[in-house]
Amino acid sequence: MIQVTELHKSFDAVKALQGVSFTAPDGQITGLLGPNGAGKTTTLRVLYTIIRQDRGTAQVDGYDTLTQPLQVQRSIGALPDSQGLYPRLTARENVRYYGRLHGLHGADLEARIDHLAAMLEMDDFLERRTEGFSTGQRVKVAIARALVHGPKNVLLDEPTSGLDVMSTRAMRSFIRRLKDEGQCVLFSSHIMQEVSALCDNIVILQAGRVVASGTPAELLSHTGQANLEDAFVAAIGSEEGLVRA
Amino acid sequence: MNAISRMWVVFQKEFLDNLRDRRSVFSALGSTLIGPVILLLLIVILGKSVFKEGDTTPLEIPLAGAEHAPGLVAFLEQNGAVLEPAPADPAAAVRNGDLELVVVIPPGYGDDFSSGNPATVELYVDTSRQSAMSNVERARTLLNGYSRQTGAQRLLARGINPVIITALSLETVDVSTPESQSLIFLNMMPYFIVMVVFTGGMYVIIDATAGERERGSLEPLLINPIPRREIVIGKLLASLPFAVLAVAVTLIAFGLAFNVFPIEDYLGFQLALNVNALLGIFLISFPMVLLASALQTVIVTFTRSFKEAQTYVGFLPLIPALPGLGLAFLPVKPALWMMLIPTFGQQILINQLMRGEVINTTHVVISVFATLLVSGLLIWLAIRLYERERVLFGAR
Numbered sequence: 001m002i003q004v005t006e007l008h009k010s011f012d013a014v015k016a017l018q019g020v021s022f023t024a025p026d027g028q029i030t031g032l033l034g035p036n037g038a039g040k041t042t043t044l045r046v047l048y049t050i051i052r053q054d055r056g057t058a059q060v061d062g063y064d065t066l067t068q069p070l071q072v073q074r075s076i077g078a079l080p081d082s083q084g085l086y087p088r089l090t091a092r093e094n095v096r097y098y099g100r101l102h103g104l105h106g107a108d109l110e111a112r113i114d115h116l117a118a119m120l121e122m123d124d125f126l127e128r129r130t131e132g133f134s135t136g137q138r139v140k141v142a143i144a145r146a147l148v149h150g151p152k153n154v155l156l157d158e159p160t161s162g163l164d165v166m167s168t169r170a171m172r173s174f175i176r177r178l179k180d181e182g183q184c185v186l187f188s189s190h191i192m193q194e195v196s197a198l199c200d201n202i203v204i205l206q207a208g209r210v211v212a213s214g215t216p217a218e219l220l221s222h223t224g225q226a227n228l229e230d231a232f233v234a235a236i237g238s239e240e241g242l243v244r245a
Numbered sequence: 246m247n248a249i250s251r252m253w254v255v256f257q258k259e260f261l262d263n264l265r266d267r268r269s270v271f272s273a274l275g276s277t278l279i280g281p282v283i284l285l286l287l288i289v290i291l292g293k294s295v296f297k298e299g300d301t302t303p304l305e306i307p308l309a310g311a312e313h314a315p316g317l318v319a320f321l322e323q324n325g326a327v328l329e330p331a332p333a334d335p336a337a338a339v340r341n342g343d344l345e346l347v348v349v350i351p352p353g354y355g356d357d358f359s360s361g362n363p364a365t366v367e368l369y370v371d372t373s374r375q376s377a378m379s380n381v382e383r384a385r386t387l388l389n390g391y392s393r394q395t396g397a398q399r400l401l402a403r404g405i406n407p408v409i410i411t412a413l414s415l416e417t418v419d420v421s422t423p424e425s426q427s428l429i430f431l432n433m434m435p436y437f438i439v440m441v442v443f444t445g446g447m448y449v450i451i452d453a454t455a456g457e458r459e460r461g462s463l464e465p466l467l468i469n470p471i472p473r474r475e476i477v478i479g480k481l482l483a484s485l486p487f488a489v490l491a492v493a494v495t496l497i498a499f500g501l502a503f504n505v506f507p508i509e510d511y512l513g514f515q516l517a518l519n520v521n522a523l524l525g526i527f528l529i530s531f532p533m534v535l536l537a538s539a540l541q542t543v544i545v546t547f548t549r550s551f552k553e554a555q556t557y558v559g560f561l562p563l564i565p566a567l568p569g570l571g572l573a574f575l576p577v578k579p580a581l582w583m584m585l586i587p588t589f590g591q592q593i594l595i596n597q598l599m600r601g602e603v604i605n606t607t608h609v610v611i612s613v614f615a616t617l618l619v620s621g622l623l624i625w626l627a628i629r630l631y632e633r634e635r636v637l638f639g640a641r
Contacts, residue, residue: 084461
């Protein structure tokens, strides 16, 4: 469960967040939707504790990101904006490093890696060095290492960007699977269709503010539009977010 | 899981990762042989010209006007000089470096000599040409010898003891030993060791910090539940084995160079560098290795890319070089305050160990603590820099 209240954050003169609030409950998929520069990545970075907000609170399972960062980090698995791997380590070694940083080790850790590899269909390249991996393979390794400790909350920053059609479909079914297992999934996207296809809750960000939020049905009735696409355009006041990646 | 085991995880990963990186390994080992090789080359190339006496080869004297001074010519030939015809323009030949010296006996020589006046003999030399000075000195000694011998004969002919004109008996006692001459070369060794200290772990630090950011793996790494100070320390520790290995290889190479290579053939004596001295130098280098890694970590934190990091960190070994090279040419007496300056104190101590001198324990203790203190401050600074949000972007 993720709770964000009145987040404000500035980078020098740029006001990235100007009062962002929302809740992402367990067992549901919450989508952060908005055009580039709306504050999606900054919000996620506050949640995974690598950026400190100027004002407001962000909590994961009741742990505060400012005062209890280690507990927050233990409770989340994150696929951040940059998904760099270590090219001289194999896929398994990349995942193992994160598992060990979470205190896992030995046979338990290896079993967990095998389980994730099977689930993400990465057995073919699990023992290969990651140098020269395709984007799809890289994302799978990045997800496996983010989830190696079995977190209750999963944060994904534009998880489908750069993926081909097959990988995108696999990613979407993987996100649904996390939801079915009871996890709290929060993911960001600038693609309206993707968010509407997956999400139980949608938070629409525009220029560092939440301009609309709720279930798809609530968004329709709130904006008085007949379909989500129009609702989205009405909420952000432009067609910026509709460009298909 | 405690702090030690988390740092151990970071250490293990960086160590393995860099062990697989050719750049890290080559950078650690490649620089190690530079010092010993340069030193051996210097000994081979310069050794003979600096230290070897030039007496063994016959002195060649280009001579003009030999017909005016048969007595002088006979004296020169008796004393082993090989006389050769002089060129038409002796001044030009010497100035151009074609000849080291030319002796010209003017036509008036015979008249002056017979009448007992000082007879002029011209010796053309170029005093700015150091390499010619040894032969010029030999020629001058020969000419002076003839002058003295002739003068003595004239005094004897007048019934006067020639000893009377020698008021002083000057004896030069040369106290330089072969070992003290060799220190000109040895004095460069401490700097070569410091250079290796700074290059040994350099790529590991750059790869683990700037490289991590450039690959985009820093952001996901920082999301793991591990305090940033432990990440910084783990990475820093991973560079130490590479640097320590580099120092060890360098010292072994120096040891082999001085004990196995036939330096005696070039210098006329053997340099001694025993195992105890090498071991002492190795231990004294340890705090410097930590200092180098800490300093590099701090600097790399400010850089935006691998290349930028490489540029800045590459300049670092030049800083300790300045006092180090100064030491090579102007040896100083070790003083307490020098031990407070990291890398400077060590270079003095290494120099002393190398000469086989007894080193002052207080100096060692102060040098070690001063260097560890500065390293500690730098590590603290690196941690503070890593705790800033900006570390992700490499901004200043």
